[in-house]
Amino acid sequence: MTNRLHPVGLIFLLLTLCGLVACDSGQDSAATENKTGEAAMARIEGSVYYRERMMLPPGAEVEVQLQDISRADAMATVLATVLITPEGGPPYDFAIDYDPARIDERMRYALRATISVADKLMFSSTDYIDPFSGNPVEVLVRRTAEAVKHHGPALEGQPWILQTLGGEPAGVGAGGKPLDIQFQPDDMRAAGFSGCNRYFGSYLREGVSGQGSSLQFGPMAGTMMACPEGGELEQAYLQMLASVTAFRLAQNTLFLLHDSEIVATYQPR
Numbered sequence: 001m002t003n004r005l006h007p008v009g010l011i012f013l014l015l016t017l018c019g020l021v022a023c024d025s026g027q028d029s030a031a032t033e034n035k036t037g038e039a040a041m042a043r044i045e046g047s048v049y050y051r052e053r054m055m056l057p058p059g060a061e062v063e064v065q066l067q068d069i070s071r072a073d074a075m076a077t078v079l080a081t082v083l084i085t086p087e088g089g090p091p092y093d094f095a096i097d098y099d100p101a102r103i104d105e106r107m108r109y110a111l112r113a114t115i116s117v118a119d120k121l122m123f124s125s126t127d128y129i130d131p132f133s134g135n136p137v138e139v140l141v142r143r144t145a146e147a148v149k150h151h152g153p154a155l156e157g158q159p160w161i162l163q164t165l166g167g168e169p170a171g172v173g174a175g176g177k178p179l180d181i182q183f184q185p186d187d188m189r190a191a192g193f194s195g196c197n198r199y200f201g202s203y204l205r206e207g208v209s210g211q212g213s214s215l216q217f218g219p220m221a222g223t224m225m226a227c228p229e230g231g232e233l234e235q236a237y238l239q240m241l242a243s244v245t246a247f248r249l250a251q252n253t254l255f256l257l258h259d260s261e262i263v264a265t266y267q268p269r
Contacts, residue, residue, distance in 0.1 A: 042100045046137030047091035048084075048113045050123055053205070055089060055212045057250040060117045062086050064094045064139065066131055070107040079109075086115075091138075113139040155247065156183040159192070160254050160266035165233075165240060167262070173230035179237055181266065190217060190241075195234030196227035212246035212257050240264055 048062050062084040067076035080098040094113075103109065111131045115123035123141035131137065162170040162179040172178050173195035181192040183203065191200040202218035220238055227234075240256070240263050248255040254266040 040100060041097045043135075044096045044098065044111070044131050044137060045094070045135045046111075046139060047093050048115070048125075048139045048141055049090040049092070050115075050141050050143070052143060053213045055246075055248050056086055056115065056122075057117055057248075060086055060115055060122070062092050062094070062113065062115050064096060064111060064113045066096050066098050067110050067112055068107055069110045076110075076112070079103075111137060111139055113141050115141060155249065155254065156185040158182065159269040161269050162237070162264060163253075163267050164265045165237060165263075170264075171233050173233060174227040179233070180269070194220075194222060194237050195230035197222040197225050197234065199223075199238065212248035212255070215244055215247040215256070217241045217244055237264075 044066065046064075048064060064082050064084070065076075065078050066080040067078055069076045079102055080096045082094050082096050084092055084094055086092045096111075109131055111125070111129040113123075113125045113129075114121060121144050123143055125139050125141050127140065129137060129139050159180045159182045162181070164170055165179075170179060173193060177193060179193055179195055181190055183190050188202055188204065189200060190203045191198065193199075199220045199222040201220035204216045204218075205214055220241060243258040243263060244256045245259055246257045248257065252268060254268075255262050256264040256266075
């Protein structure tokens, strides 16, 4: 005797099978959407740079934002951002991932870059940068007026008093007088007191350094006084000057460097 399904049972079976197929289909669809969503992220790559011949102080951060600037009467809307801890000198490479589904061709977008130290703005981009002009994108940042105002003294223009030498507190020379240096940009000469004698010689700020702004001293000449004290300090000091490859200014401190090593620090008089 042949078994046949009752029409009602057959309908129930078909509905059950359809329900299972629908459930499986829904799961596959959701997984596809997730995978598609991840794969759909787009990326903007580029670099941030500035023209000043200086190194950033410790703790500096570079931030690049993708902004919607469509509304002139409102603040820009940040769509994506990336924060970079810079190493060495510029340029500083960046990559921003964003969701292209949020981009509306009717709107206007831009990249904005800033460099800050302890929440104080040092550099900011001022030109319009089209984020979709093609990779890589170069973003020029310029020093803010506030940063120039509070950066501290310049290398040239005033005497610098030696504070440390070779990582140790600096001693004083003959007569208890501290060692110092002054840079004279008119004739590119450096001069000062080296512990026993007055010294003088040329200096150069040309070239490239990965650790600071380039600085090199030429051979130093000096007076020929004989001092009962300060001679050994003078010798160590002049040897240090001969080794300098770069300098860095941070707040009110001048750092002289040999490659990445800080060999001396100064404070303005």
